[in-house]
Amino acid sequence: MKLVSWNVNGLRACVNKGFMDYYHQSEADIFCLQETKLQAGQIEMELGEDVYQYWNYAIKKGYSGTAVFSRIKPLSVRYGMEEDSEPEGRMLTLEYDAFYLINVYTPNAKRDLTRLPYRLEWEDRFRSYVLQLEKTKPVIICGDLNVAHQEIDLKNPKPNMGNSGFTDEERGKMTDLLASGYVDSFRHLHPDQTDVYSWWSYMPKVRERNVGWRIDYFLVSQQLASKVTDAYIDCHVMGSDHCPVGVQLQG
Structure with missing residues (x-):
């Protein structure tokens, strides 16, 4: 089974930059998107009759x-x-025979960290939600988690210490989640690989020089880790400031 996740930073724009080509080439069984930035009826995706589509829209447009x-x-x-969902459309949970899949776009703490308290409170609720699902069956978490967990996960860790996405608090919440019984699939298979990122600033020449961050993940329950046969980051794929990430699972 092949799963792909991509923060498209505006699906309508990404469609105009080759999204459909990548979607079909990926041959993914499950394809997850974050930051679709649209409302119901604003796009029609012709993906084939055998593809089920599920959308969670933010109330705020764009x-x-x-x-x-x-x-x-x-x-x-x-x-x-929560049962009343969230107004920002940040999460979808799909239940399959062998696992739950959570597609998530974690709130950003903002450059001035004004949203950090909300982010940390959200992380605690998210972890509790995941662990509740885990009581029933294994969980796969994918999406833009908006944090570089370790120094190896971004090009310039020292000057970014304390910045949004690399605060001790955000990194600590990721550590807590992994310690609860989850495995970072990419680091599981590529523990020492450097210079592989999933997000780059739109600042000039940043992506060309590969000054990036790895903030998009597939986390899997420990009992699924042995079934992960591949975990990759398609750094060459354009169309967004993020690139797609994926995993291959046995069975």
Whole structure:
């Protein structure tokens, strides 16, 4: 089974920059999107009759939003974390026979860290939600988690210490989540690989010089780790300030 995740930073714009070519070439069984930045009815995705589409839109126009395109019909779909969902459309949970899949776009703490308290509170609720699901079956978490966990996960760690996405608090929440029984699939297979990132600033020449951050992930329950046969980052794929990430699972 092949799963792909991509923060498209505006799906309509990404479609005009080759999204459909990559989608078809990927041959993913499940394809997850973050930052779709659209409302219901603003786009029609012709993905084939065998593909089930699920969308969680933000109330605010042109903001956030998640989607999942799945060739496997899920047993259930949940929109948001709480029963009343979230107004920012940040999460979709799909239940399959062997696992839950959570597609998530984690809130950004903002450059001035004004949203850090909310981010940390959200992280605690998210971890509790994940662990509740884990009581039933294994969980796969994918998406833009908006944090570079270790120094190896960004080009310039020293000057970015304390910046949004690399604060001790945000990194600590990722450590807590992994310690709860989850494995970073990419680091599981590539523990020492450097200079592989999934996001680059739009500042001039940044992507050309590969001055990036790895903030997009597939985390899997420890009991699924042995089934991960491949974990990759398609750094060469353009169309967004993020690139796609993916995993291959046995069975």
